[in-house]
Amino acid sequence: MSQSPLPDHLSPEMRARFNAAKVDPAAFAQEQEALGTVWNFLGFAHQIPDKNDWFTARLGGRDIFVQRFEQGIAAFENRCAHRNYPLRVGERGNGPVLCGFHHWRYNHEGVALGIPHCPEMFGKTPREMDARLPAVEVAQVGGFLFGRFSSPEGGPDIKAWLGPAYPILAHISGWLSRPAGGLDCTVASHWRPVMEISLDDYHLVAVHPTTFGKAGYIPAEGVQYERFGAHSAFFRNGDAASLPTMVAECEAGTFLPQRYRIIQLFPKLIISFAHALNYLGEGYWYMIVQDILPDAHDKTRTRMRFFRIPHAPTTSGLRRSLRELAWISVDRLFRFFARRVHLEDNAACAALQKAARHDDTPPRLALHEQRISWFEQSLAQLLTSTPTKR
Numbered sequence: 001m002s003q004s005p006l007p008d009h010l011s012p013e014m015r016a017r018f019n020a021a022k023v024d025p026a027a028f029a030q031e032q033e034a035l036g037t038v039w040n041f042l043g044f045a046h047q048i049p050d051k052n053d054w055f056t057a058r059l060g061g062r063d064i065f066v067q068r069f070e071q072g073i074a075a076f077e078n079r080c081a082h083r084n085y086p087l088r089v090g091e092r093g094n095g096p097v098l099c100g101f102h103h104w105r106y107n108h109e110g111v112a113l114g115i116p117h118c119p120e121m122f123g124k125t126p127r128e129m130d131a132r133l134p135a136v137e138v139a140q141v142g143g144f145l146f147g148r149f150s151s152p153e154g155g156p157d158i159k160a161w162l163g164p165a166y167p168i169l170a171h172i173s174g175w176l177s178r179p180a181g182g183l184d185c186t187v188a189s190h191w192r193p194v195m196e197i198s199l200d201d202y203h204l205v206a207v208h209p210t211t212f213g214k215a216g217y218i219p220a221e222g223v224q225y226e227r228f229g230a231h232s233a234f235f236r237n238g239d240a241a242s243l244p245t246m247v248a249e250c251e252a253g254t255f256l257p258q259r260y261r262i263i264q265l266f267p268k269l270i271i272s273f274a275h276a277l278n279y280l281g282e283g284y285w286y287m288i289v290q291d292i293l294p295d296a297h298d299k300t301r302t303r304m305r306f307f308r309i310p311h312a313p314t315t316s317g318l319r320r321s322l323r324e325l326a327w328i329s330v331d332r333l334f335r336f337f338a339r340r341v342h343l344e345d346n347a348a349c350a351a352l353q354k355a356a357r358h359d360d361t362p363p364r365l366a367l368h369e370q371r372i373s374w375f376e377q378s379l380a381q382l383l384t385s386t387p388t389k390r
């Protein structure tokens with residue numbers, strides 16, 4: 001069956017806005033601010049196992065920190081309410097929220113309750129001052145932490161936002177305790193090409209000739225794309241039952257991947273399930289969790305974490321030992337190929353950025369780029385519905 005390219009669904013004004021965010025720091029800042037109003041992946045709960053553990057992150061173009069308190073996990077903008085001094089410096093640490101500039105101390109709700117010499121200096125008590133850190137709403141799904149800045153309109157709760165991905169994340173969280181390494185990169189590109197290359201099954205032959213593209217173009221037959229909310233998924237050799245089946249298996253706690261699949265959670269979290277190799281008649285599979293961290297209109301960091309997906313349980317002690325031994329070598333091989341593929345993608349994104357212009361023409365998307373069109377529509381909808389505050 002012949003396919004014509006997918007039409008550009010964006011208005012010329014929105015296409016211009018998309019282009020501007022790639023080349024203009026002010027347009028980029030506006031775009032980021034809008035992104036901060038929807039649920040973004042912030043990190044894993046296992047990064048902060050103990051009380052007062054914290055890590056820093058970016059949300060909507062702002063620096064935030066996520067901390068475990070006795071009362072639970074909370075997140076705040078990383079700027080002191082006194083004079084905007086950064087409360088947290090570095091990627092992670094442990095300690096109460098105590099500003100390094102004048103020693104204001106904050107509680108789990110981000111209220112400055114310890115203000116040195118408060119009545120003398122300010123003529124009131126800390127309670128009366130009511131100085132607060134801008135709070136980030138936090139939601140936890142299994143081991144995944146999400147956050148957003150509240151907007152006056154509110155917005156869906158995390159369960160409604162993720163839809164079918166909610167039970168999937170809850171189930172696959174069980175594998176977060178099986179780390180197999182990771183890869184952090186910086187790409188000289190706007191963040192969108194980095195997201196969009198993950199939504200593109202058409203570039204494999206040209207960009208990944210020794211791995212994904214080795215066998216040629218993916219036949220249209222058996223490619224199952226799903227769109228749910230602002231998100232999407234691809235099931236290799238799938239059909240209309242692939243997503244509902246995965247959800248049902250995750251709810252039952254039985255899901256193990258048998259075929260490649262990838263889930264893109266808007267705006268910038270990518271979770272894929274990839275087969276590394278077969279050994280002694282068993283497949284070795286990995287879950288890859290990739291976060292995209294926009295730093296500037298032309299600079300993005302990527303953070304990938306790999307996790308071993310367990311085999312079905314066995315009663316054979318010998319098999320269990322062989323598996324454990326095999327994983328060590330397979331991990332190494334998997335990291336090698338994952339790195340190669342990722343660097344190839346990053347090089348393509350950097351090339352796109354070099355060519356980016358205010359007046360870029362709309363893309364002509366192929367069937368295997370269907371999800372880019374969906375993603376752009378979701379982003380356009382968000383940008384349209386978010387008034388800019390700056």
Ligand code: FES
Nearest residue numbers: 080082083099102
């Ligand atoms: S800036 Fe934080 S206490 Fe002064």
Ligand SMILES: [Fe+2]
Nearest residue numbers: 197207208345
């Ligand atoms: Fe790729």
